Amino acid sequence: MQFLDLLWPTLLLLNLEQVEITTDPAAPIPLRFVHYPISHSLLAAAGWGVAIGLVYWLARKDQRAAIIVGLCVLSHWILDLIVHIPDLPLYPGDSSPLLGLGLWHSKLGTLVLETLLFAGGIYLYLGAARPRSNAAKYSFWALIVFLYGIYLTNIFGPPPPGVEAIAWAGQLQWLFVVWAWWVDRK
Ligand SMILES: [Zn+2]
Secondary structure: OHHHHHHHHHHHHHOOOOEEEEEOOOOOOOEEEOOHHHHHHHHHHHHHHHHHHHHHHHHHOOHHHHHHHHHHHHHHHHHHHHHHOEEEEOOOOOOOOOOOOOHHOOHHHHHHHHHHHHHHHHHHHHHHHHHOOOOHHHHHHHHHHHHHHHHHHHOOOOOOOOHHHHHHHHHHHHHHHHHHHHHHHH
């Protein structure tokens, strides 16, 4: 689900995609997503979904799970569509209009919807997985608290100091992938 945002920092560092920090008080968040067709156009998101689904299928030979994994990758774009201001392209190149329903304009609305989605995800996960040890249980909840803390910092914290800081902080998300993978195995 998070794959597009895992890809994005690397594309920023390679200068294939661009973001700007804005101090415009009318902007709902301090970032302007100037150009990100490889990570965040609908067509690319669908392509990444197919690619990741295919990799999963090759690794596990489970067709149903592979389709779900692929749809999860694509779902990132749908969820971004709800909150982003119109900056999401349909395809790389001269895609217009750019799309976004702009829930970010309401901090409370964003917080409520995204918290509910997060809680829903936790609920579904706990229905499907049982911890095999106390260590697994605690590290699962530590991950949840940590993720939610970072989320709140993103919403209420100060704007990032620079684009490079965003890109490198973005790379730290891979640590959560490893952490989540470890928790899931336990
Ligand atoms: Zn995104």
